[in-house]
Amino acid sequence: MTLGMRIRLWARQAPRLHVVGAALTAVAVMVAFVVIAVPDDTTQTVAAGSNSPLYPGLPGVSPAAPTVTESTVPGAVGATTPDLGVAAPGGTTVTSPVAGRAATTTVTSGPLAVRPGGGSTTGAGPSAGPAPGSPSPSSPGVTPTTGSVARTASDQGVTADTIKVGFLLVSFANLDAAGFAFGQRQDREAAIKAYVDDLNKRGGIHGRKVVYTVVKSDPFNAAANRQSCVKLTADEKVFAVLNGGGAVGSNVACYADAKVPNIFATSQTVSEALYRKGNGYLVAMGASGTRSLLNWALFALDTGAIGPGKGKLGILSDECPPDPEMMEQDFKPFLRSKGVDVVEARVSCDIGLAQQQVPGAVLQMRQAGVTQMFFAVLFPAAQSFIQQAEAQSFKPKYHVSDFWALNTDFSAKNFPAAAFDRTKSISFSHSGEEPAGVPYSEPVKRCGKILSDAGLPGITNQMGTDAEIIVLCDSFTLWEQAAKRAPVNLTRADWVQSLSTFGPYATAYAERAVYAPGKFNGGDSYSLLEWRKECSCWVQIRKHEPARV
Numbered sequence: 001m002t003l004g005m006r007i008r009l010w011a012r013q014a015p016r017l018h019v020v021g022a023a024l025t026a027v028a029v030m031v032a033f034v035v036i037a038v039p040d041d042t043t044q045t046v047a048a049g050s051n052s053p054l055y056p057g058l059p060g061v062s063p064a065a066p067t068v069t070e071s072t073v074p075g076a077v078g079a080t081t082p083d084l085g086v087a088a089p090g091g092t093t094v095t096s097p098v099a100g101r102a103a104t105t106t107v108t109s110g111p112l113a114v115r116p117g118g119g120s121t122t123g124a125g126p127s128a129g130p131a132p133g134s135p136s137p138s139s140p141g142v143t144p145t146t147g148s149v150a151r152t153a154s155d156q157g158v159t160a161d162t163i164k165v166g167f168l169l170v171s172f173a174n175l176d177a178a179g180f181a182f183g184q185r186q187d188r189e190a191a192i193k194a195y196v197d198d199l200n201k202r203g204g205i206h207g208r209k210v211v212y213t214v215v216k217s218d219p220f221n222a223a224a225n226r227q228s229c230v231k232l233t234a235d236e237k238v239f240a241v242l243n244g245g246g247a248v249g250s251n252v253a254c255y256a257d258a259k260v261p262n263i264f265a266t267s268q269t270v271s272e273a274l275y276r277k278g279n280g281y282l283v284a285m286g287a288s289g290t291r292s293l294l295n296w297a298l299f300a301l302d303t304g305a306i307g308p309g310k311g312k313l314g315i316l317s318d319e320c321p322p323d324p325e326m327m328e329q330d331f332k333p334f335l336r337s338k339g340v341d342v343v344e345a346r347v348s349c350d351i352g353l354a355q356q357q358v359p360g361a362v363l364q365m366r367q368a369g370v371t372q373m374f375f376a377v378l379f380p381a382a383q384s385f386i387q388q389a390e391a392q393s394f395k396p397k398y399h400v401s402d403f404w405a406l407n408t409d410f411s412a413k414n415f416p417a418a419a420f421d422r423t424k425s426i427s428f429s430h431s432g433e434e435p436a437g438v439p440y441s442e443p444v445k446r447c448g449k450i451l452s453d454a455g456l457p458g459i460t461n462q463m464g465t466d467a468e469i470i471v472l473c474d475s476f477t478l479w480e481q482a483a484k485r486a487p488v489n490l491t492r493a494d495w496v497q498s499l500s501t502f503g504p505y506a507t508a509y510a511e512r513a514v515y516a517p518g519k520f521n522g523g524d525s526y527s528l529l530e531w532r533k534e535c536s537c538w539v540q541i542r543k544h545e546p547a548r549v
Contacts, residue, residue, distance in 0.1 A: 151207065154489035156260075157239030163208045165479065166238035167192050167472065168228060168262075170245035171218045184410065184468045187456055188244070189214055191469050194454035195447075195476050205480065206488045213238065217246035220320070220349060220378075229254035239492060242475040244468055250274060250321040256281040259492055263479050265471040265509035266429075267521050268292045268402045271322040272330075275521050280496035285474055285507040286428050287523025289323070289403055291549050293331045293376070295526060296401035298548040299426045301338055305399070308339035311371030314396065315342060316361055316385055318377045320349035327376070343368045351380050358384040366394045374399040379411040386416050398423045407431050407529055409464035409537050417533035424530050425538070428510045428523035428547070431463040432540035435532070443508035447473035463538070467509075474508040481505075496520075511544045523547060 150160075157164040169188055185191070196210050204210050213236050217228035225247050232238050233255065241255055243264035252270055255262035256278035264270075267284030275288050287295065300306045306313055313335065317327050327344065335342050345361035347354040358381055365373065366389075373389075373396040375382040382400070389395065398420060400406035407425040430441065440448070440462065447470055448459035459466045478499075485501070486494040502515040505522070513522020528542035 149488045152489050155239065155491040156237045158208070158490065161208055162211050163205050163483070164211050164213070164236070164238050165476075166232040166236055166241045167212060167214045168232065168241050168243045168246035169214060169216045170468075171216045171224075185457075185465055188468065188472065190454075190456055191451060192472060192476075194450050194456060195473055197454065198450045199476075199480055205483045206490070215246065219246055219248040219251065220351065222251065225251035226254060229258070233258035233260045240479050240495070242472060242479060244472045244475070248320075249323065252282055253278070261479070261492060261495060263475040265474045265507070266402075266405055267523070268404060269320070269323070270521075271326050272521075273325070274322060276518070278520070280500065280520050281492075282520065283478070283499065284521040285478065285510040285513050285523070286402060286521065287510075287547065288521045290326050290330050291521070291523060291547070292402040292428075293326060294334060294549045295428075295523075295547050296374075296399075296403075296426055297331070297334055297338070297340075299526065299528075300399065301340075305424070306335075306340050306372065310340075311397075312341045312343060312369055313399075314365040314368065314370035314373045315344040316365075316373065316375050316377050316381065317344060317346050318349050318354060318381065319346060320378075323376065331376075343370055347377060347381055351378065354378070354381045355384045359388050361385065362388045362392055362394060365389075365396070366392060370396055372397045372399060374401075375406055376401075376403050378404050379406055379414075382406060383415055386419050390416060390419055395419070400425045402427050402429065402523070405429075407538060408467060409461070410467050412531060412538065413464070413536055415531075417536050420531050421533040422530060424528065426526040427529055427538075428512075428526055429463060430509070430511060432527065432529040432538040434462065435535055435537050436540040438540060441506065441508065441511075443474065443477070443506055444470065447477075447508050470508050478505070478507070 153159045192212065192214065196212055199205075200209050213232070215228050215232055215236075218224045228246060229251075232241055238260065240261040240263065243252070243262050245264075245266070247255070247262070247264075248269040250270075252262050252264070253274060256274075259281055261281050261283060262278075263283045265285040267275075267286045268289045270282065270284070270288055272288040272290035275282050275284075286292075297306070304310070315327070315332070317323055324346070327346075332342055332344065343365065345364050347357040347361060354377070362385060373385070375385070375398070377385075382404075386398070400412070400423065405411050407427045408429065408431050412420065430438075430444065433440075440459065444459055444462055450473070451469070452458040459470065461467075462470055479495075482495050482499040482502070483490060486498040499515050499520065500517045504524075505513045505515060507513050507522065510522050510524075511527070512525040514524045515522070524547045525544040526547055527540050527544045529538045530541050531537075532539050
């Protein structure tokens with residue numbers, strides 16, 4: 001008798017209750033088999049090496065990058081989420097396996113399903129920590145776990161209960177000595193505490209409390225920068241550094257060498273070559289210095305501000321590395337290839353010495369017959385040049401860009417207003433929006449609310465007196481978002497991998513940033529600005545449009 005005949009005979013003779021139970025069991029087994037066997041087609045794998053005509057020469061940027069949409073949740077891009085809401089491109093799950101880690105097991109932590117290989121399930125939000133108000137992991141009787149994963153000391157600065165970051169602030173000594181009023185807020189450290197306390201109230205990073213240290217450094221003193229880097233990366237052993245301006249230019253390379261993420265909103269003094277060499281450990285919301293210069297040149301050429309027959313363009317630059325490299329390898333060759341007649345004068349990276357050299361630079365430009373001037377120097381040197389040019393009755397048309405942030409109010413406010421009046425620029429930042437009546441972006445509003453909730457003054461002048469406070473908030477928020485999308489027991493490599501899956505991202509300092517494999521600086525849209533002597537301020541006269549490079 002065959003097996004089938006035996007089953008039919010048993011079904012006729014056995015009690016009906018037994019038959020029904022056996023049938024239900026068989027159906028359950030079949031359903032389970034189907035669920036296991038059918039692949040999950042909602043997972044989108046981020047491919048490296050793709051190229052986009054929008055970012056020539058920058059690998060890993062999808063040609064079909066989605067449009068940025070600002071959510072009602074601060075910082076959100078794409079789908080709205082319960083936390084800060086950075087959605088994966090297309091609103092799908094993004095699986096980005098880290099070497100040596102499987103990407104098949106899903107770990108549940110609060111409202112978020114995090115894949116151990118990195119990435120998160122969008123629609124649930126990037127926060128993998130406990131919901132606000134949940135018991136602290138260090139509270140008595142609470143096991144330090146996140147979902148089914150026990151938290152461990154997974155990397156430098158990471159314990160089972162805490163994760164340590166460093167804030168690197170600029171020392172104003174040299175600027176003050178040069179007689180330049182920087183005009184930033186004096187409550188930076190109180191603001192940092194407010195930002196960190198806010199995150200910890202919302203559960204920290206995967207249930208870990210964020211702890212921090214603050215270091216100040218002179219960005220124009222190479223020895224001081226090296227000392228600060230060693231203190232943060234080797235002595236304090238932080239997981240990441242939130243750079244408020246204490247390290248600029250090639251000084252940031254130390255952090256990449258130590259494989260400690262250095263996150264800086266205003267990235268215009270760092271070359272594209274340094275970002276690529278940093279391999280994800282140098283990160284910015286704004287564009288690299290190379291891209292800032294080339295974007296300005298392309299916009300200026302398109303509008304007819306420069307070009308063949310438009311007069312001779314003088315460039316005032318400095319010796320601060322890697323500025324000479326960007327001038328010689330990128331900016332001047334590009335301008336000359338477009339028929340622009342260029343003359344360059346270069347001053348010292350030492351602020352005091354540079355100001356002494358400026359009168360000679362003015363004379364050089366006047367004798368060369370320069371009709372237009374482009375500043376690629378720190379603002380005290382630009383200020384001195386305009387003053388000296390007026391004294392020598394030299395009146396060229398001035399141009400600035402995001403390079404050294406000369407198109408922000410805090411930089412240009414001390415320029416001679418009459419001589420600088422109606423100077424135009426482009427910017428990836430929110431500069432000029434307030435005088436133009438543009439409402440604050442959601443990320444800026446969020447930063448301001450954190451400050452006011454902590455009893456501090458809110459945001460009232462985003463690209464003026466509040467610029468550095470916004471830089472700190474923006475850098476910290478980006479770090480938070482990438483950390484929450486990384487595995488529970490995250491490493492610095494996990495953090496870099498996580499950021500590379502972001503795609504478009506709305507920031508508080510820049511209008512739009514795009515992150516992808518191989519691309520870790522933003523500044524991906526620009527507005528047209530004009531300086532007005534009536535208010536001693538920049539005014540946005542054309543809204544943001546896509547970056548050219």
